[in-house]
Amino acid sequence: QYPFDVEAIRDDFPILQRSVGGDPETPGEGDGDDTPLVYLDNAATTHTPEPVVEAMSDYYRGYNSNVHRGIHQLSQEASVAYEEAHDTVAEFIGASGREEIVFTKNTTEAMNLVAYAWGLEELGPGDNVVLTEMEHHASLVTWQQIGKRTGADVRFIEVTEEGTLDMADAAAKIDDDTEMVSVVHVSNTLGTVNPIRELADLAHDHDSLIFADAAQSVPNRPVDVDDLDVDFLAFSGHKTAGPTGIGVLYGREAILDSMQPYLYGGDMIRKVTFEDSTWEDLPWKFEAGTPSIAEGIGLAAAIDYVEEIGVDRIEAHERLLAEYAYDELEALGGVEIYGPAGDERGGLVAFNVDGVHAHDLSSILNDFGVAIRAGDHCTQPLHDKMGVAASVRASFYIYNTVEEVDALVDAVEQARDLFA
Numbered sequence: 131q132y133p134f135d136v137e138a139i140r141d142d143f144p145i146l147q148r149s150v151g152g153d154p155e156t157p158g159e160g161d162g163d164d165t166p167l168v169y170l171d172n173a174a175t176t177h178t179p180e181p182v183v184e185a186m187s188d189y190y191r192g193y194n195s196n197v198h199r200g201i202h203q204l205s206q207e208a209s210v211a212y213e214e215a216h217d218t219v220a221e222f223i224g225a226s227g228r229e230e231i232v233f234t235k236n237t238t239e240a241m242n243l244v245a246y247a248w249g250l251e252e253l254g255p256g257d258n259v260v261l262t263e264m265e266h267h268a269s270l271v272t273w274q275q276i277g278k279r280t281g282a283d284v285r286f287i288e289v290t291e292e293g294t295l296d297m298a299d300a301a302a303k304i305d306d307d308t309e310m311v312s313v314v315h316v317s318n319t320l321g322t323v324n325p326i327r328e329l330a331d332l333a334h335d336h337d338s339l340i341f342a343d344a345a346q347s348v349p350n351r352p353v354d355v356d357d358l359d360v361d362f363l364a365f366s367g368h369k370t371a372g373p374t375g376i377g378v379l380y381g382r383e384a385i386l387d388s389m390q391p392y393l394y395g396g397d398m399i400r401k402v403t404f405e406d407s408t409w410e411d412l413p414w415k416f417e418a419g420t421p422s423i424a425e426g427i428g429l430a431a432a433i434d435y436v437e438e439i440g441v442d443r444i445e446a447h448e449r450l451l452a453e454y455a456y457d458e459l460e461a462l463g464g465v466e467i468y469g470p471a472g473d474e475r476g477g478l479v480a481f482n483v484d485g486v487h488a489h490d491l492s493s494i495l496n497d498f499g500v501a502i503r504a505g506d507h508c509t510q511p512l513h514d515k516m517g518v519a520a521s522v523r524a525s526f527y528i529y530n531t532v533e534e535v536d537a538l539v540d541a542v543e544q545a546r547d548l549f550a
């Protein structure tokens with residue numbers, strides 16, 4: 131019933147053969163270590179398939195070198211691979227070319243690049259930045275602090291009881307003093323898929339820019355920056371079957387061209403004198419120093435890998451698992467699930483079990499081999515609004531199966547009864 135051959139995909143991830151956790155016969159004791167891994171923490175990070183590991187190893191074994199046109203052949207090979215990785219990303223998200231693709235360390239750094247290089251320059255008293263109450267700390271804390279430093283007001287579009295955005299509130303808060311709307315595309319806590327295009331139209335009607343935090347959307351569903359009509363977009367390699375240490379900032383070329391860099395040094399300059407310096411072309415102007423070369427090559431290999439499967443099929447697979455998990459957990463009783471109904475969400479389900487603290491639940495689940503996330507998922511203000519200190523979150527990817535959802539639900543049921 132899957133949109134692609136999940137078993138064949140699983141063969142590309144040796145880590146999935148791991149045994150972990152404690153002994154399900156004595157949950158909570160933490161003994162034993164031969165329970166098969168059920169990895170359901172993909173919103174935190176996804177695993178890395180063999181073709182990606184090979185691509186990075188091939189680089190280190192065969193053409194490791196510093197980039198940006200050293201004269202010798204190794205450097206030219208490394209430069210071409212690293213620069214063409216930008217073209218692969220541009221094509222993947224529908225950008226016009228490598229000029230609009232800046233490699234960063236992760237989504238967090240991409241957001242900070244815009245906050246510092248654009249926000250500190252463009253924002254001042256009387257201006258406002260509009261976020262949502264479901265933002266990840268990567269954008270919420272960043273714009274909150276930039277607001278304090280510039281005097282700009284930071285506003286939050288309200289989240290409804292159902293975990294969706296109050297669009298009437300959005301229309302009220304985005305006004306002619308709004309300079310930036312920064313919105314998570316798919317919430318890493320609620321699974322909510324936000325109407326980015328509608329918000330972009332609202333922002334642009336008021337001459338504001340819009341930034342889409344796509345950390346949970348680019349890896350899991352088709353994303354096209356023109357369809358969304360966003361001015362900036364960010365995502366991370368490690369959530370896209372790629373390595374850690376590489377993220378992407380997409381920016382409209384004209385806007386990136388108008389921005390000053392905020393990290394200075396080698397590679398990002400064209401001419402330096404004692405008095406002043408000029409900058410390299412896009413995107414290199416924003417990539418100071420020796421970049422994460424192997425990681426950029428690994429990201430391109432990861433994008434090739436997910437494109438081979440088909441990102442639309444990945445979306446369908448995750449929806450199938452999320453809907454099944456939502457229905458099965460709800461049927462257990464004593465489980466509170468956060469966010470919209472199962473068929474209107476991204477591939478994740480955050481929940482709590484009555485009478486069981488999220489951290490206790492996740493450690494019991496680990497005894498059953500089930501790896502999920504417990505905590506605030508870097509959305510503390512949202513958890514405050516939901517009235518809970520923490521939640522547990524199961525999140526799905528290309529190698530997960532219905533049987534693994536059954537293992538999750540069974541472990542949750544046993545944990546619930548253990549604490550009853």
Ligand SMILES: Cc1ncc(COP(=O)(O)O)c(CN[C@@H]2CONC2=O)c1O
Binds near residue numbers: 318
């Ligand atoms: C919506 C969203 N935005 C930004 C980030 C930051 O990404 P980087 O850590 O790659 O900069 C994350 C990471 N997701 C967190 C990480 O662990 N668990 C989560 O849900 C995220 O889910």
